[in-house]
Amino acid sequence: MISRPSLMSQIFLVFFGLLFASTAFAVVPTPQLPIPPAPALPAIVSYVLMDYDTGQIIAAKSENLHRAPASLTKLMTAYLTYQAMQNGTLNAHENISISNKAWKAGGSSMFIQPGLAVNVDQLLHGLLIDSGNDAAVALAETVAGSQSGFVTLMNETARQLGLHNTHYNNVDGLPDDNLYTTALDVARLSQVLIQQYPQVIQITRKKSYTYNKITQRSWNPVLFRDPSVDGLKTGLTDASGYCIDATALRNGRRLIAVVMGGPNWAGSTHAVEALLDYGYRFFVNHPVYQSGAEVGEITRSDFSPMHVPMGVTQNVTITVPKGHFSDLQRVVEVSPNLQAPLKKGTVVGTLVFRLDGKILKTIPVVSQVSVEKAGWVSRMFHKIGEAL
Structure with a gap:
């Protein structure tokens, strides 16, 4: 006759099994490979x-x-x-x-x-x-x-x-x-x-x-x-x-x-x-945006409309080290001192791509709509909306 394991033994076996499974099947993240240095070429000026x-x-x-x-x-x-x-x-x-x-x-x-x-x-x-x-x-x-x-x-x-x-x-x-x-x-x-x-x-x-x-x-x-x-x-x-x-x-x-x-x-x-x-x-080259794509928005209470979409006027492709595209940082820097009115297509900022703190590429961005100066009524409602 085969005896059944005690309750404590069963608990121990279940715990050990779970511990083994979590250890055996844990996903170990792949370390990011460093970017290889460029050829030194000491004989070249x-x-x-x-x-x-x-x-x-x-x-x-x-x-x-x-x-x-x-x-x-x-x-x-x-x-x-x-x-x-x-x-x-x-x-x-x-x-x-x-x-x-x-x-x-x-x-x-x-x-x-x-x-x-x-x-x-x-x-x-x-x-x-x-x-x-x-x-x-x-x-x-x-x-x-x-x-x-x-x-x-x-x-x-x-x-x-x-x-x-x-x-x-x-x-x-x-x-x-x-x-x-x-x-x-x-x-x-x-x-x-x-x-x-x-x-x-x-x-x-x-x-x-x-x-x-x-x-x-x-x-x-x-x-x-x-x-x-x-x-x-x-x-x-x-x-x-x-x-x-x-x-x-x-x-x-x-x-x-x-x-x-x-x-x-x-x-x-x-x-x-x-x-x-x-x-x-x-x-390798990675396509990032197609011409006309929206890349950001300007929000100004003195603009009409208050939310102004910004976009690129050309296809944007960027050269990055293989395996590092996900590390790419994209920031839109809006030009200072913009004043309405603005025609559609006016350059209003710069799209900056950075990798490891280094600027890889800059692209001008434009207003995708025409912008007028907001009247006092619009500005008042905008401020009320911001306060709420």
Whole structure:
């Protein structure tokens, strides 16, 4: 005969079982992984890694340090040439008369000469693939009438684009103490160039170019190592060191990596590859808002209506470290001293995204309705409502 356990034994067994179950099946929270540090790249003087779509800087080192740009100068030469074609003052297939100054330009060359047929499209190929100083001079003279006039356009455009640490003093990048830029400004110019004139990639992705039966290999060494890289430009003088402005497209996402002051082509190429791999491996883009979405509300008793919705006028996507989107903080900072009346669409504040106390992105927000100054009756009722 089997004896039944005592009451105390039953209680002990139930308690022990519950304790075991709670211990065995407890959910242990997964610790949040830290954000991996950016590549150190001690041999590189300055660099920037930018997400093309969001414009956010993923990694940077001495990004505002003034540096000699060398042939990275030709990015602006190309930008203004495309602008002239867009404005209708140039045609891609228009033949260009080559001056003696262009023919005799020193440094790298695409080997144009007076009397030899060449059109704007060919000059752009020679500018961006061969890094031809002769092509730069020919385009500058065609667009602005003279190199000095073109330099004026370059500096005016730099100011308009917000390239505050850039100054041009020639069109080709030959050494000059008054010619300088920064890694950050180069990245910003590259982003605008691709956004406004995406056809530039059809040139910069080519590994060689042939003009007048002379074939030259692209100066961009990263093109030959990474199939996702399709541009943009390189530069080299004694003052600049080995500079590479590279852009890559992987799985529909484009990054821009700018390396300035490298020790040699191999070192700068390694740095670009390390930056691109870092950006693609550890960061991702998250859509946050669609254009027109409401992101906050202003409440003012002197406004009519008293509650004013605020929204964004563009799709908002943000670049964040993988696994950290939930840590993102969003705050709408309302502009001080707003006064009615306000038209619908007036900028009334800023949407600020922060991660670990660092500002990742700022977006202007606008009033989604028109606002009038509230009359005294409305203000009185608003105050009564607030008191209640």
